[in-house]
Amino acid sequence: MVTIYDGKPGLSRRELLKRGSIGALLVISGSAVINPEQAWGLETSTLKPETMATLIQVARDIYPHDQVPDKYYAIAVKGHDETAAKDPAHKELIEKGIAELDKKAGKGGYRGLGWEEQRVALLTEIEKTPFFQTVRGGLVVSLYNQQEVWPIFGYEGESYSKGGYIARGFSDIEWL
Amino acid sequence: MAASFDLKNDGVVVIIGSGAGGGTLGNELAQKGVDVVILEAGARHEYEDFINDEWGSFAQLAWTDKRTTSGDWRVAKDFPNLPAWIVKSVGGSTTHWAGASLRFQEHEFKTASTYGKLEGANLLDWPVTLAEMEPYYAKAEAKMGVTGTNGWPRLPGNNNFKVLKAGADKLGYKECHTGNMAINSVERDDRNSCQQTGFCFQGCKWGAKWSTLYTEIPKGEATGHLEVRPNSMVIKINHDASGKVTGVVYADKDGKLQEQKARIVAVAGNSIESPRLLLNSQSAKFPHGLANSSGQVGKNYMRHTTGSVYAIFDKPVHMYRGTTMAGIIRDEARHDPSRGFVGGYEFETLSLGLPFMAAFLNPGGWGRSFTTALDHYDHMAGLWIVGEDMPREENRITLHKDEKDAHGMPIADVHFDDHPNDTAMRDHAYKQATALYDAVGATRTFPTPPYPSTHNLGTNRMSEKAQDGVVNKHGQTHDIKNLFVSDGSQFTTGAAENPTLTIVSLAIRQAEYIASQMSAKTI
Ligand SMILES: Cc1cc2nc3c(=O)[nH]c(=O)nc-3n(C[C@H](O)[C@H](O)[C@H](O)COP(=O)(O)OP(=O)(O)OC[C@H]3O[C@@H](n4cnc5c(N)ncnc54)[C@H](O)[C@@H]3O)c2cc1C
Ligand code: SF4
Numbered sequence: 001m002v003t004i005y006d007g008k009p010g011l012s013r014r015e016l017l018k019r020g021s022i023g024a025l026l027v028i029s030g031s032a033v034i035n036p037e038q039a040w041g042l043e044t045s046t047l048k049p050e051t052m053a054t055l056i057q058v059a060r061d062i063y064p065h066d067q068v069p070d071k072y073y074a075i076a077v078k079g080h081d082e083t084a085a086k087d088p089a090h091k092e093l094i095e096k097g098i099a100e101l102d103k104k105a106g107k108g109g110y111r112g113l114g115w116e117e118q119r120v121a122l123l124t125e126i127e128k129t130p131f132f133q134t135v136r137g138g139l140v141v142s143l144y145n146q147q148e149v150w151p152i153f154g155y156e157g158e159s160y161s162k163g164g165y166i167a168r169g170f171s172d173i174e175w176l
Numbered sequence: 177m178a179a180s181f182d183l184k185n186d187g188v189v190v191i192i193g194s195g196a197g198g199g200t201l202g203n204e205l206a207q208k209g210v211d212v213v214i215l216e217a218g219a220r221h222e223y224e225d226f227i228n229d230e231w232g233s234f235a236q237l238a239w240t241d242k243r244t245t246s247g248d249w250r251v252a253k254d255f256p257n258l259p260a261w262i263v264k265s266v267g268g269s270t271t272h273w274a275g276a277s278l279r280f281q282e283h284e285f286k287t288a289s290t291y292g293k294l295e296g297a298n299l300l301d302w303p304v305t306l307a308e309m310e311p312y313y314a315k316a317e318a319k320m321g322v323t324g325t326n327g328w329p330r331l332p333g334n335n336n337f338k339v340l341k342a343g344a345d346k347l348g349y350k351e352c353h354t355g356n357m358a359i360n361s362v363e364r365d366d367r368n369s370c371q372q373t374g375f376c377f378q379g380c381k382w383g384a385k386w387s388t389l390y391t392e393i394p395k396g397e398a399t400g401h402l403e404v405r406p407n408s409m410v411i412k413i414n415h416d417a418s419g420k421v422t423g424v425v426y427a428d429k430d431g432k433l434q435e436q437k438a439r440i441v442a443v444a445g446n447s448i449e450s451p452r453l454l455l456n457s458q459s460a461k462f463p464h465g466l467a468n469s470s471g472q473v474g475k476n477y478m479r480h481t482t483g484s485v486y487a488i489f490d491k492p493v494h495m496y497r498g499t500t501m502a503g504i505i506r507d508e509a510r511h512d513p514s515r516g517f518v519g520g521y522e523f524e525t526l527s528l529g530l531p532f533m534a535a536f537l538n539p540g541g542w543g544r545s546f547t548t549a550l551d552h553y554d555h556m557a558g559l560w561i562v563g564e565d566m567p568r569e570e571n572r573i574t575l576h577k578d579e580k581d582a583h584g585m586p587i588a589d590v591h592f593d594d595h596p597n598d599t600a601m602r603d604h605a606y607k608q609a610t611a612l613y614d615a616v617g618a619t620r621t622f623p624t625p626p627y628p629s630t631h632n633l634g635t636n637r638m639s640e641k642a643q644d645g646v647v648n649k650h651g652q653t654h655d656i657k658n659l660f661v662s663d664g665s666q667f668t669t670g671a672a673e674n675p676t677l678t679i680v681s682l683a684i685r686q687a688e689y690i691a692s693q694m695s696a697k698t699i
Contacts, residue, residue, distance in 0.1 A: 062542045065551060120543060136542055144534035144550075145231050154554025155496065155530040158228040160381045164371030165334075170498035173335040175491040176342045176616065 026053045026070065035070055042074045046084040046091055051098045054110050055080065055135070058101070061119045062136055063143055067152055076143040077135070097131030178397035178404070181213050186437035188213050189690065190424055191444055192410045192453065195268015196679045197663035198444030199388025200319075202404070203396035204687030210694065212402045213436060214393075215426050217409040217445075218265035223390055226271070226379030230532045233378035237271050239264040241581055243448065247571070247592040250625045254539035259590040260479075261628040262446055266406050267389025269446065269630070270676070271379045274501035275358040275386065276524055277322045278673035279313050282306040283511055284519075284564065287669045290511060291518040296595055297566035298476055302668040303640040303649040312681035320358035320386040320680065321365060329361045330354045331370055334498025336525045339489075339557040343612035344505050351506040355524065358386035358677075359499060365391065374527070376500040408434075411585045413441055413457040413466055413659070421466070421659045427583045440658045440690060440699060442651075444683075447477065447632035447665040451573045452588045454636070454646075467636070467653035467661075472646050474574060476567035476637050477590065478670040479629035481598040484526055485606060486537065486558040487613035487621045488549065493557045495527040501560070508563075508608065509672045517600040520672045521563025523609060528558070536627050549622060557613065561605040562631070564672045566595035573635050631675050636665040650689040651682060658699045662686055 027034045028049045033056065034041040044052045052074075059073040084091035102109040104122050113119050126132045143149070150157050159165055181188050189205055191198045194216040202214045218237075227233045234240075238261065245252035245259045252259070263269040283290040285302040293299075317325040324330045331354045333341065344352035359376075360369045367390070368382040376385055383390050396402035407429035414435070415421045423437040443450045451474035455465040465473050503525030510520050528536060530553055538546055549556075571593060575586035594602075606623040613621050639645025642654035651666050653659045662683055664675050671678070693699045 063547050064544055065547055067551070136540075140534050141231065141531070145531045150530055153530050153550060154492070154494070156494075157529070159373050159375065159497075160228045164373035164382070165497040166370075166372040168497070169494065170334045170372040170374075171332060171338065173338050173493060176338055 026056065028053055033074065038069060038071060040071050040074070042078055044081045047081045047094060051095055052077070052081065054098045054101065055094070057111050057119070058098075058123070058135060059139055059143065061116060061123060062139060064116065065152070068149060072143065072146055072149050075146060076139055079138065079142060080135075093131055093134060097126075097129070097135070100126070100131070177400055179211065179400050179402055181211060181403050183434060183436050185211075186423070187211060187439050188437075189440045189442060190215060190436055190438035191442045191662065192424065193217075193268055193444035193446065193449070193663065194266050194388060194393060194404055195263070195444065195446060195663065196270050196388065196676045197683050198442070199267065199270065199392040200680050200683035201442055201444065201662045201687055202402050203388075203392035204684055205691065206396035206399040206401035208687065208691045209399075209401060210691055212396070213438075214402065214404045215408040215410050215424065215436065216266050216404060216406050218263065218406060220266040220404070220406040221379075223379060223381055223383045223387075226381045228373070228375045228378060228381065230378065230529045233375075237263050237265045237379060242579070242587055244576055244579070244587065244589045245591070246589060249592045249594060250539075251628055252592070254625075255628050258628045259592075260448055260632050261630050262632065266393065266404060267387045270387040271389055272377055272630075273385075273387075273676060274376045276501050276504070276674040277317065277320060277356050277358045277677040278522070280306065280309070280671040280673055280678060281509065284669065284671035284673075285309075287519070294518065294566065294597065296568060297597065298569050299567065300637070300639060300644055300668050303638055309678075309681055309685075312685045313677065315684050316677055316680040319391075319684075320677070321360050322356050322358050322677070323361045324353070324356045328364075331357055331359060331361050331499055331502040333503065334372065335493050336495035336498070336527055336557050337503035339493060339495075339616055340503045340505065340523070340525050340559060340612070343616045346615035347608070347612050349505050349507045353504065354502040355504040357499070357502050359502070360384045370499055372498040374496050374498055374500060409583060410445075410453060411456065411583050413443075413453065415459065415461065415466070415656070419461060419656060421656055431583065440660065440694075442660040442662045442690075443636075444662040446663055447635045448573055448588050448590060450661060450663055450665045451635040452575065455573075455575050456585055467646050467655045467659055469655050470639075470643050470645060472637060472644070474635050475569045475572045476634040477571040477573055477592060477632070478565050478567055478634040478667070479592065479626075480631045480633075480670055481521060481561070481563040481565045481601045482626040483561045483602050483606060484558055484624040485561070485609035485613065485621060486549075486556050486624055487618035488552045489555050489557065489617060490619055492554050494554055495557050496529055500527055501525055503559075508605070515604055517597045517604065519564035519597070519601065521561055521601055521605050522672055523605070524560045524562060526558050526560035537622060537624055539625070549620070559609055561602065561609065562672065562674060563601045563605065564670050565598045567634055567637070567669055568593065568595060631664070631670075633664045633667040633670050633675055636661045638666045638668045651686045652689070660686065660690065
């Protein structure tokens with residue numbers, strides 16, 4: 001049996017590590033967001049790791065693709081940490097935006113809301129804010145411009161080096 | 177070998193811009209032995225350097241200098257600083273373009289007399305007719321290798337075309353084929369034939385698609401009469417006391433200002449930059465800008481009535497494989513006011529890769545309604561609507577009051593409001609296209625809003641009378657004999673067809689005129 005902990009107040013990093021086994025949820029540890037199941041972690045330099053974990057959830061709620069693992073959402077939002085490191089105004093925009101969402105969500109915060117609908121309702125409320133616009137506007141490029149996600153959608157990308165599609169199915173449709 | 181001319185050489189023709197208009201004019205003049213300097217704001221990237229990646233290619237080739245927008249068009253809200261998707265690079269937008277090459281219809285040169293008076297539309301007949309243009313269209317098609325002309329076969333249909341064709345048949349459309357494309361369907365002109373790569377919008381790495389970059393420009397250079405100077409952004413055209421233009425001021429690759437003298441200046445910077453430059457060249461003698469006694473410089477900005485319809489099917493399509501725009505339905509291009517609007521429109525196949533689809537399907541959209549569309553990306557088919565929009569004086573390019581670019585030149589503001597005729601046409605096209613895909617079994621369709629403008633037209637319109645427009649039937653400005661306009665900004669009205677074949681035909685015709693006037697010593 002696996003017991004799932006998420007890094008919410010109450011469990012220290014030490015405690016978490018001590019307890020060892022962790023499920024699929026994102027874990028905050030030190031300055032990192034960790035997904036133990038899929039073996040990836042994201043170190044933050046400026047934003048709080050909790051903020052980053054929430055941002056990853058926000059990203060998924062904005063562009064939900066159930067077949068796309070969290071890793072790609074994490075890669076898509078990690079630029080905010082880099083920008084925040086250079087630009088205090090950006091740091092404040094993101095930290096405040098996430099704090100605001102957590103506040104609206106009440107006890108347990110944004111990530112504590114179990115249903116996507118509940119979280120989306122909060123996002124809809126803040127849809128016009130610079131925070132939301134910045135996150136969504138960046139995400140539409142940083143998520144869909146990752147070559148690694150293209151195959152998940154059936155997009156094959158670069159084709160010149162393979163000689164184009166002239167011999168690779170440009171007219172292979174059969175069901176018409 | 178490419179020529180190299182002195183800055184003080186005042187015998188040269190200076191052309192501003194190396195795209196469809198400027199690149200063609202430069203080669204045509206060079207072939208006639210006229211010395212030409214093309215000043216091009218962008219860098220020179222040869223076709224091997226093109227990138228099969230939408231954002232990567234955009235960063236390499238597109239014009240991303242800041243512009244502002246206003247008006248009720250949705251682009252102003254979704255892309256406030258990107259009104260147009262065009263190019264800043266040697267070859268201009270013929271690097272990005274898809275290659276659809278259609279002649280205008282006869283009545284489209286005579287819209288004022290054919291459509292009659294239309295509230296809020298500044299319609300005017302062209303000072304040229306289809307009959308006068310036909311020989312030049314023929315020359316342009318031969319030069320560009322347009323499929324379906326001169327015995328060149330049409331391209332084979334890709335998956336996206338096959339879906340379009342099946343729908344067209346179901347709806348009873350008669351004129352549906354893989355288009356007239358300036359893309360080699362067979363090897364010719366020392367260039368490859370199309371390999372169905374599917375990155376036509378990113379620059380054709382095979383050189384199969386016509387672009388001035390690797391056709392007109394090297395051919396012109398080979399004559400020894402053409403010099404192309406990249407990274408040279410023209411900011412002002414100078415004139416003398418008599419009002420004749422004498423040369424241009426440009427920022428060179430290091431940002432240093434230079435003056436190139438000229439006997440003749442031809443402006444071909446596309447329909448936002450060309451009027452911007454004329455307006456910015458204002459002087460004590462011409463306080464409202466050069467060639468602007470009519471007040472029409474920058475006005476009547478047209479962008480075609482566009483939109484896309486994408487559809488999802490229960491089985492795969494893979495629309496992105498193969499030539500991006502080789503597929504057309506022409507039945508709706510006729511003028512038939514019984515549909516509730518004047519003029520007509522074409523349907524052309526269109527595909528975007530996943531990154532651009534995400535950005536353009538429903539700009540600003542998010543949540544499951546949006547993402548479930550992308551989830552079926554490989555089950556999607558798509559088409560583009562391109563129809564005649566109405567010229568309006570209020571739709572115009574102006575110089576921004578405060579903001580300036582890196583060279584201190586005021587940036588351009590692009591104002592556009594749809595005319596009710598444009599909206600009626602777009603709605604009609606959305607309905608027809610939805611019905612077309614439904615007829616083939618679409619499970620969901622998406623009426624997709626217009627992208628930033630790829631077709632930019634009309635801002636230095638051609639007119640019979642000097643008071644109605646900026647240039648005469650040869651693209652020569654009414655006000656200044658040795659100043660010409662050589663790009664799509666000359667268009668009096670926009671027609672339903674993609675503009676480039678007409679731009680190229682006009683440039684071929686203009687080169688004949690300029691050369692003859694030079695030998696007659698009238699300019
Ligand atoms: C994605 C895409 C697809 C398209 N598909 C089609 C199609 O299928 N069929 C069709 O007919 N048309 C198509 N078009 C439109 C076509 O590309 C343009 O109509 C055509 O290239 C316009 O020619 P032009 O000479 O007016 O300007 P351009 O080809 O844009 O050339 C203008 C050049 O001038 C340069 N310039 C501007 N200002 C200055 C300055 N001040 N100093 C120096 N240089 C300057 C620019 O950098 C640019 O290189 C497409 C366009 C795009 C972007
Ligand atoms: S599909 Fe054809 S024209 Fe388009 S980029 Fe590929 S080879 Fe060139």
